[in-house]
Each structure stands twice: as C-alpha cells, then as structure tokens.
Amino acid sequence: MTTLLQQIANGLVLGATIGLIALGYTMVYGIIQLINFAHGEVFMVGAFGGLAVYRWVLPVSVQDVWYIALPLMLVGGVVVAVVIAVLMERFAYRPLRNAPRLAPLITALGVSVALQEAIRLWYPNADAAQPFPRVFIDAQVSIGSIEISASGLLLIVVSVVLSVLLQTYISRSRMGRAMRATSQDRDTARLMGVNPDRVIVLTFVLGATLAGIAGVLYGSYITNVDNSIGFQNGIFAFTAAVLGGIGSLRGAVIGAFIIGLIKTLGGQYLPGGTQYDYVWIFVVLILVLVFRPQGLFGEAERVRA
Numbered sequence: 001m002t003t004l005l006q007q008i009a010n011g012l013v014l015g016a017t018i019g020l021i022a023l024g025y026t027m028v029y030g031i032i033q034l035i036n037f038a039h040g041e042v043f044m045v046g047a048f049g050g051l052a053v054y055r056w057v058l059p060v061s062v063q064d065v066w067y068i069a070l071p072l073m074l075v076g077g078v079v080v081a082v083v084i085a086v087l088m089e090r091f092a093y094r095p096l097r098n099a100p101r102l103a104p105l106i107t108a109l110g111v112s113v114a115l116q117e118a119i120r121l122w123y124p125n126a127d128a129a130q131p132f133p134r135v136f137i138d139a140q141v142s143i144g145s146i147e148i149s150a151s152g153l154l155l156i157v158v159s160v161v162l163s164v165l166l167q168t169y170i171s172r173s174r175m176g177r178a179m180r181a182t183s184q185d186r187d188t189a190r191l192m193g194v195n196p197d198r199v200i201v202l203t204f205v206l207g208a209t210l211a212g213i214a215g216v217l218y219g220s221y222i223t224n225v226d227n228s229i230g231f232q233n234g235i236f237a238f239t240a241a242v243l244g245g246i247g248s249l250r251g252a253v254i255g256a257f258i259i260g261l262i263k264t265l266g267g268q269y270l271p272g273g274t275q276y277d278y279v280w281i282f283v284v285l286i287l288v289l290v291f292r293p294q295g296l297f298g299e300a301e302r303v304r305a
Contacts, residue, residue: 015260016159020214021237022252024207030247040234041115046212049080081212132219245298
C-alpha cells in the first residue's frame, strides 16, 4: 500500500507538470486550430532561461535564498518563454494562418527542432544533463506513509492554482470572452470589434507563461535539465490534451493527471515495467478515442449544413 500511494504521489507531480504544458496546447488549438508541436520546446527554453538567471545573473549571496532566487528564476524563465512564443507566432505561424493545415503543422515541427538545436548551440553542453539547483525548500513532506519533496508539492499546488485562475480568466474577463468568440467564429468576432491578432498573441503569451513556470519548477524538482525535456514532456502534454478533449482546459489538466498516474503506476505494476509505460499511456488514449473520439471532456464537432 505504501508503494502504491508513493507512486500515486509521483504521478500527481508528473501530471502537474504535464498539465501546465497541455494548457498551452489546448488554448492554441482552441483559437486557431493549430497543433503547436513546438510548445514543448517553449517549456524547455523556460527551464534554461531560469537556469541562466541562476548561473549568470544572481549574485552568489542570494542563490541559496529561495524566496529571492526562485521568483527571479521564474521571471527569467517566463520572459524567455514568452519572447520565444511571440516571435514564433509572429514569424512562423501568422504568415501561414490561412494556409492549408498541413503547412503550419510541418512548420511547428521545424520550429521544435530549431529551438532544440538553438539551445544546444547557445548553452554549453545542453544536450547532456545540466545540474539544476533545487532553489525551493530542500525538504521532504510526509503525508501519512508517503513522502513528497517540497518542490514536488509546490509544483502540484502551482499547477492547480494557475489552472483555476486561467479558467476563471477565460470565463469571466472581457478578453476571455474575446478569446471564446474568436475560437467560435473569427470573422464574426472581428465584425463585433474583436482584434483576432491581439487575441491570438495573448493566447501564445498565456500558454508560454505557464510553460515557463512549469520549466523552472520541473527543473528544480528533478535537479537536471537538457534540451530534450521539451520533446519528451511535450508528447505527454499533447496526449493529455487529446485525451481530455482538445480545446477543453479542464480536460487538458485532468488528462495530464491521468497520464501521470498511468506512467508511474504502469511502470510499477503492469507487465514490462518502466520499459512499457509509454505503451500503456497510448493504449488508454486509443481506447478512449475509439469510444469517445472528442476526448473525455471535449465536445463533438458540429457539422453545419
């Protein structure tokens, strides 16, 4: 029982990371129907942005003061992630907005590879594991018979809080209504005074902000990063968005936690162990899509006559 509960805790931490990335996938798809495969790399550059702040910006005297170092690293990671996302939208995706869907999809794959190579060339030895400081409280939190690091617990709390705040913002704010209107019908929204370009840029900014925060907190939790973490976690995040229902914020977060639990529990209890944990994730995804093609919380697409 202790092992089961410990694996559930590990799965929740992984799910929290995936959830923050998956929100960016599902938001961009909901607005412009683009599967932004480069979003995982936005998460990766956010982690390296936070690491660069720690190594090259923070004075040694404050590097061990977590309530100073962690916020500054988060700011650095978010700024780098947002800048990359805005440039990506402006120069890679906006010119292809009215092109056939295959063109921006291939472009997204190209941007993903370009960002991986850019970090490899810019950051020394980024293709090998780089030590990442555990800037938050270095302690284990005991909950009954299980233990979870303070960094992992922080990751879960931040993921849930930011997901709720994002859902509230989109549901109740004026810009949130503009985002939902643009998602439903971009041309009609434009006639009603909504600027679709502004809405789309804001969507990329919000997604990149969450990914940048996730990158720094994830690096602090696992204590090392390399330029492949974006691809690995990006695949999980995309799968979570599809499993929960692409376009659904709630579905993306719940799908992420489901995938986190499948990976940790499958690696522990299912045949093949950790060598087959990816297999079980996609088995569950296929089963869900066979019986509910729109995902767990997605809406069936309406075909207009």
